[in-house]
Amino acid sequence: MTTLLKPPSEITLLIVDDTADNLRLIARILETQGYIVRKALNGKMALQGVLRQPPDLILLDINMPEMSGYEVCRALKGNPKTAHIPIIFISALDQIQDKVLAFETGGSDYITKPFQEQEILMRVKNQLLIQQQQQAIDLQRQQLAAKNEQLKQEIQERQKAEAEVQRLAITDELTSLLNRRGFHLLATQQLKLAQRATSHGYLLFADLDGLKTINDTLGHAAGDQMIQDTAQILRDTFRQTDILARLGGDEFVVLIPACDRESAELQSRLQTHIDAFNQTQTRPYSIAMSFAFVECLKHQQASLETLIQYADDLMYQQKRRKKAAVQHD
Structure with a gap:
């Protein structure tokens, strides 16, 4: 020049x-x-x-x-x-x-x-x-620095967007709990660790009673609120280290690893939180759940899917007993 x-x-x-x-x-x-x-x-x-x-x-x-x-x-x-x-x-x-x-x-x-x-x-x-x-x-140099900063921001935004996509891919949108896919990703690995360590743990399968009736009589907005309230009850009941998920519809599941409590104590704790919600909230509905706990050590070689099926079967037995009791009354 x-x-x-x-x-x-x-x-x-x-x-x-x-x-x-x-x-x-x-x-x-x-x-x-x-x-x-x-x-x-x-x-x-x-x-x-x-x-x-x-x-x-x-x-x-x-x-x-x-x-x-x-x-x-x-x-x-x-x-x-x-x-x-x-x-x-x-x-x-x-x-x-x-x-x-x-x-x-x-x-x-x-x-x-x-x-x-x-x-x-x-x-x-x-x-x-x-x-x-x-x-x-x-x-x-200034233009390059500005472009680098812009590129850095674009990368951060893209990473943030990708992280959000990944989060949404494993998260239930309504409750912010894990969805079925997310639960399987995290719980499968945790279950394998627990089985190798032969540590006590439980899997809970819960079904929200009366959701269809709420949807039909009060509308789907009330039904969605009921699902969200149920998710919060589960959060309040279980530890942050436990893995909570909504499988879909009115079905919830929780993996409770490294737990030395008896299942009866866990059932009592959950029911106490349900009762406390119903007594203190002013919702146009009361929450009731049918649920069952499966002890993981009793099924040492069982896969996560098998444990879910065991708990699901036990839960439906409880639900049938509830219906039979209501009809008898």
Whole structure:
């Protein structure tokens, strides 16, 4: 890239020199090329002008009263607002140590007086091109960082969406319990661990009584509320480590691993929570469940499906006994 993107009429140069003749000479050379030129007779004036209106480039004398060019350069490079401005030292000092010090303080180039007009123009243009390239690199870096951040956000959103899809795939939408698929994924693994450890545990199968009647008489919204209330009763009854699920319709299942309580105690606890709900809530219905517990150790080699079927059969025996008792009464 050898062409400036901005015309000289949009580029501001600051010349700092305590000799007025030098200021006029350098300013004339640069102004003939169309550059906007500002002048400062000393370092303090230069610093004030730079902070007030930063130029695109500075040509800086070294030997000046009160504040040398080295001191001005250090001050500008030490300020984040002005550190990016290229500085070309222009001085009668031609010793190697003078030039080394100029670069060590942050100078970009060095012109020795007396100078040639074309030398000043080319060195100024080269530094402006370097600055232009650096700005283009910085812009590309910023754009790349912005794209990376956007990509990061898109990945996070996609991961969040995928996690939500996975959650929905194993979660019952109405109750937020596991669905049948989710229960099988988690409970199968947990059951295998319990069987290997020969630890006590139970599987509960529960059926919500009277759901069809509620749907027919009070509407499906009431039926859905009844299902949600049942799910909450199960949450209140069992531990966070137990695996709760709604298999569908009015059927619920719970795997209770590593439990040393008797099944009668678990049944009593569940019934207590059901009774407490019915006594304290003002729903237009009461909740009743038929349920059965199967002890996992008694069926050591049984699969999860087999245990569910055992518990389901026991639960329906209880349900039939309930119906028979009601008919008898």
